[in-house]
Amino acid sequence: MCIGVPMQVVRAEPFQAWCKGADGEGMVDMRLVGSQPEGTWVLTFLGAAREVLEPERAAQIQAALAGLRDAMAGHYDPAAAFADLVDREPQLPDFLREPT
Amino acid sequence: MSTNIGTAELLIRCGISSETIVSVSITPRPLLPVERLALGKPPEAVPTLFGRLFSLCPKAHAKAAARALEDALDISVSPNLERLRDLQTTVERVRELSLNLLLASDGRISPWPPRLITLCRRLIAALGGDAVHWPAAPFEPNAAELRVGATELEALVSHLLGGLWHTPQPDLEAVRHWLEHDTCAAVAWMRPALQPGWPDFGRCSVKGLPMFTDAMLEAALGPGVARVNSDSPEWTGEPRETGCLVRQSSDRLVREASSVYGNGLFTRMLARIVELKCLARTLIRDIEHLGPIGSDPSPLPRHGTGVAQTEAARGRLMHRVEVAGGLVRGYRILAPTEWNFHPRGLVYRALLGTTVGDADSAGARIDAFLHVVDPCVDFRLILERAERPASPAEG
Numbered sequence: 435m436c437i438g439v440p441m442q443v444v445r446a447e448p449f450q451a452w453c454k455g456a457d458g459e460g461m462v463d464m465r466l467v468g469s470q471p472e473g474t475w476v477l478t479f480l481g482a483a484r485e486v487l488e489p490e491r492a493a494q495i496q497a498a499l500a501g502l503r504d505a506m507a508g509h510y511d512p513a514a515a516f517a518d519l520v521d522r523e524p525q526l527p528d529f530l531r532e533p534t
Numbered sequence: 535m536s537t538n539i540g541t542a543e544l545l546i547r548c549g550i551s552s553e554t555i556v557s558v559s560i561t562p563r564p565l566l567p568v569e570r571l572a573l574g575k576p577p578e579a580v581p582t583l584f585g586r587l588f589s590l591c592p593k594a595h596a597k598a599a600a601r602a603l604e605d606a607l608d609i610s611v612s613p614n615l616e617r618l619r620d621l622q623t624t625v626e627r628v629r630e631l632s633l634n635l636l637l638a639s640d641g642r643i644s645p646w647p648p649r650l651i652t653l654c655r656r657l658i659a660a661l662g663g664d665a666v667h668w669p670a671a672p673f674e675p676n677a678a679e680l681r682v683g684a685t686e687l688e689a690l691v692s693h694l695l696g697g698l699w700h701t702p703q704p705d706l707e708a709v710r711h712w713l714e715h716d717t718c719a720a721v722a723w724m725r726p727a728l729q730p731g732w733p734d735f736g737r738c739s740v741k742g743l744p745m746f747t748d749a750m751l752e753a754a755l756g757p758g759v760a761r762v763n764s765d766s767p768e769w770t771g772e773p774r775e776t777g778c779l780v781r782q783s784s785d786r787l788v789r790e791a792s793s794v795y796g797n798g799l800f801t802r803m804l805a806r807i808v809e810l811k812c813l814a815r816t817l818i819r820d821i822e823h824l825g826p827i828g829s830d831p832s833p834l835p836r837h838g839t840g841v842a843q844t845e846a847a848r849g850r851l852m853h854r855v856e857v858a859g860g861l862v863r864g865y866r867i868l869a870p871t872e873w874n875f876h877p878r879g880l881v882y883r884a885l886l887g888t889t890v891g892d893a894d895s896a897g898a899r900i901d902a903f904l905h906v907v908d909p910c911v912d913f914r915l916i917l918e919r920a921e922r923p924a925s926p927a928e929g
Contacts, residue, residue, distance in 0.1 A: 435566060435869055436590035436846070436910060466633055466647040477589055480912055482637060484590065485651050498571070498586040505567040512574040519579035 440492040543912040549920030562765040569865035581667035594846035598853040606840030629654040630847035634909035734798035736884035742780035751841035755854035773879030776849030
């Protein structure tokens with residue numbers, strides 16, 4: 435699926451950069467975005483940086499991916515995830531509610 | 535299930551005997567529980583939520599989500615708002631086609647990709663940004679920014695496509711001349727397809743995914759008997775293909791290439807070039823003629839089921855939503871990869887029985903074919919010596 439992963443530049447090199455993200459660290463191909471200074475957030479996919487991210491955007495994507503990881507691990511909390519998108523009181527779907 | 539989201543790869547295993555692929559086994563990638571994130575959310579949160587999660591093509595997913603929700607809740611939006619959404623996804627497709635081409639064609643750092651990425655971001659913002667997916671207040675596109683952006687886009691795509699950008703209706707002979715003499719990025723990307731054994735590599739018979747009506751979408755995604763499998767979808771009993779080649783199949787140049795090379799590597803690569811040129815021209819033309827948007831203050835019903843489809847860079851994207859009590863209670867997404875990498879679908883048919891030469895040659899051609907079918911799929915290719923040729927019915 436079209437899911438990119440935000441990573442932060444730790445050490446920049448001419449065509450690539452050592453980056454860290456929620457799933458660990460690794461070398462990232464920087465040809466599409468150019469050399470970026472330490473601390474820059476980039477959206478990575480299949481080992482290549484696709485876009486430079488503002489920190490706020492990186493945090494939003496990371497929160498979405500954290501929700502997905504929780505769902506994969508079986509402990510997603512829909513009442514807590516994406517709270518900034520919901521003006522009203524969030525509600526659990528029926529199948530996640532405790533029987534009363 | 536692995537929790538490493540960035541490596542949800544599918545496995546393709548090819549058995550080779552006497553320089554021919556005699557067996558193909560495709561293990562679908564593990565499906566991620568993405569739909570679960572929408573459950574319990576109010577409708578207005580969902581387009582943005584999926585836009586954050588699917589960060590490589592956020593506009594396609596946000597548009598499909600918004601349309602499915604509007605279908606479910608019987609909300610009608612203005613044609614001009616629909617046009618803004620369509621133009622945003624067009625910008626996104628131009629960006630993805632261009633970046634995948636640049637990434638595969640040039641080993642050097644170039645100023646063009648960062649310029650393209652920045653320009654596309656500016657164009658999407660000028661087209662209304664996230665507001666188009668659930669407008670809470672009236673807004674207008676930024677006409678001045680769009681005019682400047684259109685000029686820049688023309689320069690960028692012209693740089694990518696070289697002489698082909700300026701040729702109004704090229705034929706195959708003109709394309710061959712372009713491939714031999716131009717030095718643009720698109721030529722650097724496509725020229726390998728001229729090598730012996732490459733142009734018709736992967737030629738096979740597979741039908742395109744038709745444009746679905748809402749009833750067909752509901753049948754495919756809903757709970758009824760025609761519901762398609764998420765990891766191996768079929769329509770009318772057979773696997774289908776979706777993506778650039780299907781979308782451009784009526785283009786005169788693509789038809790001419792198909793008559794020579796079938797749906798092999800050359801035609802597939804050409805279809806991506808044709809689509810990039812077509813989308814960029816459409817974008818440059820249409821952003822000059824945008825009308826006011828206004829708001830759509832429709833009251834929200836609290837129940838309903840809705841479906842939507844949209845063309846993303848990789849192919850057709852389908853969403854289905856169920857809303858009850860003012861909250862999302864069910865969601866389903868069917869992505870293009872599942873159609874194209876069906877265990878007995880396009881890739882299987884393209885590879886089985888194909889002559890590939892030695893292992894190095896085989897790997898390069900298969901890799902090129904898979905990347906042109908879907909540059910955004912994470913796959914692992916295993917080539918192994920087969921003991922004996924298999925019959926065509928074997929996998």
